[in-house]
Amino acid sequence: MEEKNMAKSHKLMINNRQSGTFTGVVDVLSFDISEILLETEMGMLHVKGRDLHVNRLNLEKGEVDIQGQIQSLDYSDVPGNVSGKKGMFGRLFS
Numbered sequence: 001m002e003e004k005n006m007a008k009s010h011k012l013m014i015n016n017r018q019s020g021t022f023t024g025v026v027d028v029l030s031f032d033i034s035e036i037l038l039e040t041e042m043g044m045l046h047v048k049g050r051d052l053h054v055n056r057l058n059l060e061k062g063e064v065d066i067q068g069q070i071q072s073l074d075y076s077d078v079p080g081n082v083s084g085k086k087g088m089f090g091r092l093f094s
Contacts, residue, residue, distance in 0.1 A: 008041035014070060019055075020047070022064045028057060036066060044076040 010024030024041035031037070031054055036047040041062070052068035 010040045010042040012045075012073070014073075017070045019065070019067045020070060022066070023062055025059065025062045025064045027059065028054065028064065033068070038064065042075070046072075046074040046076070048072045048074070 008024065011022070013021045022038065022040070022045070025038050026041060027039040029037040029039055029044075031052065033052055034048065034050060036052055036054065038045040038047070047066065047070060049071040050069040052066055052070075054064060055067050056063070056065040058064075
C-alpha cells in the first residue's frame with residue numbers, strides 16, 4: 001500500500017488541563033507561553049492557555065508533549081504552509 005493512501009493518525013490526551021500529549025504532529029509552527037500552533041495529520045491545532053511549554057518534541061515520530069494551563073483547543077482544516085513557508089523548526093534545521 002502506498003504511503004499517501006494510508007489512514008492518517010492523530011491522537012491527543014489531556015491530563016487535568018495541565019499537560020497534554022499529541023501524536024500525528026507534522027510541525028510546530030509557533031509557540032509562546034499563551035499559544036501553541038501545531039500542524040497535525042488532521043489539520044491545524046491551536047492550543048491556548050497560560051504558562052504553556054513544549055516539554056518534548058519528536059517530529060520524526062510526530063509527538064509533542066506540552067505543559068501549562070490548557071484553556072482551549074481549536075482545530076482548523078486550513079493547511080499551515082499555504083504560502084510555501086516552512087515552519088519554525090523547518091527553518092531552523094534546513
